[in-house]
Amino acid sequence: MRRWVQLAGLCLFGLLFALSPLAEKLLLPPDLFLKADPLLSLSAFLASRRFHESLLYGLPILLTALVAGRFFCGWLCPLGTLFELAAGKSSKKKKPPFPQWNLYLLVLLAAAALLGLNLSGLVDPIAFLTRACTFILYPLAMLLTATGIEIVRPVADYLHLVTLSHAQVFQPVFSLILLTVIVSVALFVLNYRRPRFWCRSFCPLGALLGLISRIGFFRRRVKSHCHSCMKCVHSCPTRAILDEPWQYRPGECIYCTACATDCPVHAVSFSLARDPAARPDLKRRRLMLSAAAGTLAAFAIRKDGIAKVNPNRLIRPPGAIPETEFQASCVRCGQCMKLCPTNTLQPCLLESGIGGIWSPRLDTRLAGCDQTCALCGTVCPTGAIRTLPLEEKKHAKLGTAAIDTGRCLVWAQDRLCLICDEQCPYNAIVFRWKDGSRKPFILDTKCNGCGFCEQVCPVQGRSAIEVSQHGEIRLLEGSYIEKAKELKLELKENAGDDAFIMQGGPSEKLPEGVISK
Amino acid sequence: MKQITRRDFLQKTAVFTAAATLPPALFDPLKSWAEPLAKATIAAVTGNRVDAVKKAVSLIGGMEKFVKKGSRVCLKPNMSFPHEPDRATNTHPEVVATVARLCIDAGAAEVIIIDYPFNPPEKCLELSGIAAACAGIKNTHAFVIYDEKFFQPVAIKNGKELKEVKLIKDVLHSDVIICLPTAKSHSTTGVSLGMKGLMGLIWDRKYFHASVDINKAIAELAATVKVNLVILDGSRALLNGGPSGPGLVEYPKTIVAGTDQVAVDAYGVTLAKWYGQGFTPAQVKHIAAAQQLGLGTCNLDEVTILKAQV
Secondary structure (H helix, E strand, C coil): CCHHHHHHHHHHHHHHCHHHHHHHCCCCCCCHHHHHHHHHHHHHHHCCCCCCHHHCCCCCHHHHHHHHCCHHHCCCCHHHHHHHHHHCCCCCCCCCCCCCHHHHHHHHHHHHHHHCCCCCCHHHHHHHHHHHHHHHHHHHHHHHHHHHHHHHHHHCCCCCCCHCCCCCCCCCCCCCHHHHHHHHHHHHHHHHHHCCCCHCCCCCCHHHHHHHHHCCEEEEEECCCCCCCCCHHHCCCCCCCCCCCCCECCCCCCCCCCCHHHHHCCCCEEEEEECCCCCCCCCCCHHHHHHHHHHHHHHHHHHHHHHHHCCCCCCCCEECCCCCHHHHHHCCCCCCHHHHHCCCEEEECCCCCCHHCCCCEEEECCCCEEEEEEEHHHHCCCCCCCCCCCCHHHHHCCCCEEEEECCCHHHHHCCCCCCHHHCCCCEEEEEECCCCCHHHEEEECCCCCCCHHHHHHHCCCCCCCCCCCCCCCCCCCCCHHHHHCCCCCCCCCCCCHHHHHHCCCHHHHHHCCCCCC | CCCCHHHHHHHHHHHHHHHHHHHHHHHCCCCCHHHHCCCEEEEECCCCCCHHHHHHHHHCCCCCCCCCCCCCCEECCCCCCCCHHHHHHCHHHHHHHHHHHCCCCCCCCCEEEECCCCCCCCHHHHHHHHHHCCCCCCCCEEEEEEHHHHEEEECCCCCCCEEEEEEEEHHHCCEEEEEEEEEECCCEEECCHHHHHHHECCCCCHHHCCCCHHHHHHHHHHHHCCCCCEEEEEEEEEEECCCCCCEEEECEEEEECCHHHHHHHHHHHHHCHHCCCCCCCCHHHHHHHHHHHHCCCCCCCHCEEEECCC
């Protein structure tokens, strides 16, 4: 029974992840698990002090915790299920190496969040699993599909199966794939040696649910005819049963009911009860240390110079709220990057400071931001990227392009290049007569920073035209269209400055490819 | 899926083998460079674009003259931009669909509509309306490709600007190549018509802009690709802001068809007052360069122009 529920949860998670591009057509939000994760929404709330609907989505799991503690961990958590499926031979004798460190970690996270640093996404199981799917499973699946197609393509060519012989698969690339692989493989290897060690020792979501369980009223009970055979002690996957069968830590019990099943005399049952729960034996000094560590981490990371002046190029997704609130809200799940059709959304390493690792940025050299798409905002579980209608999204200016005249083929080498102009969706790049030839200029009021110019620039290496965050519009609330109006931006598709040629000027203003008479 | 009969299989194998062995002959640039010129004939038909396409093709001999029974046809429209038809940056979907139907009716075994578009590729196919317009036509497939493996290098022996280009394989393996350009301005080359449109068939477009004289390179490219027929969609013309627009759109309502790439492009130049001024075909450097290579004539006095109205 439990296994079936677990598998159903895992399948639902996988299905929602795979179908996330169809966000609007699904009955359930594709980020359901992330939204329902109370750790993520609470820490985003604490760090950003903004109410977001995900706080409400988190309530059901908090309620189950009130009744039955870490029921979620044993029955629903997709990462927990995977860990169970991928466990090696259970090593029953071994105690978890770091007992109850998850509680200290939770205290650390809470202290950091209070000071505005949201680190929960790095260690939360749902965020971790979503990240692993985005950076490993998804590109790997595409690679394998592409390889499969390459294997059958010669046959398709030969048999003249036109559609198959033209099949193409988009291959996403991500800058932190290797790091994600290392972290994930390490966790699964450790899990193989010590099943569910993560859940037992580190998972802060488990710690949060376990804490709440102290006032729970669905408890494990052992009847008096127990003859202390100790079978239940050994069958408990989380070692929640202490050295004597009738003592257990509700904060670590995942309600798998293995102990009840395995009891030869049926002395164990789970029922409504209001026992005084065994207190987690926390060391006060360690708790203080954890809180101090969280405080110190928040201080050190948030007061890094980069928080005040960021010298790096950092272009956030369209609709990203102002940077401070953004970093406090983003839980680094990677869903936005998975959905990005052009692959321009990439995880930060250090571009937004050490606390911003895995948060999304645009790599406009790799690709531009599709002006017919507003998907990234539809799957952000904490509202760090706002859900915007397409027209609003187009006005959420990402930054501004600038030409490096020392590298530009036209400015520096007098070549007949126009590729950036050709690709600009807004005619923000125009050619004007300057020093005897036509040269590209950027109209900053028409540039919304989409970055296609930078992607296609034929200059090798660094592009001769680059987008930076200069002029970006980041709003907590309100309309981007209104804001753009206020700033006198014209993010409209019209002929723009190219019309200058139309006004009957002298004939040398014709394109270079035409000999003037 | 349709069952493959033995006869079918043998036929297809034969066609495929023939197609695979033919290209070197088709693409011998020496040949096309030196081809002697007869007086070119083109058709220019004004009116409703669907009827105009049909009329123009029939004026120059009918599609059967170009498309033999069982042949593989490759259509190269402009569908490089994720824009809707109104913007006049892509060939009108009705023009593409009409030509595809004419080919199938003439007995083509297969029609492949192909382009190497800009980002995002799938959206170009969708927003241009071409995928939808051609969806119901039998044995007709519209593809956008964006992977280098669909290209094949072709050496250009006599090339001054180009020594080699990577061309879309389908172009090399087709029996008939029909260009379906849309008429638009171009901020570098002045206009983008049939010959300029061939840049959509090559992998390294950046090279044209960054490393060589783009006007001469286009002419050499046009000499390399064996284009059997050009049908220019002048139902609309993007007068400025080209090639990507947005810009002023005018409606010459004219379809131009012919086998002489240079003559068709030359007539295309006269369709509109580009950049508010207009110019003669000989003023457009890549068209003049193509004439110099002996690809055709841009002197419209030397061309028989069959005009009609529908």
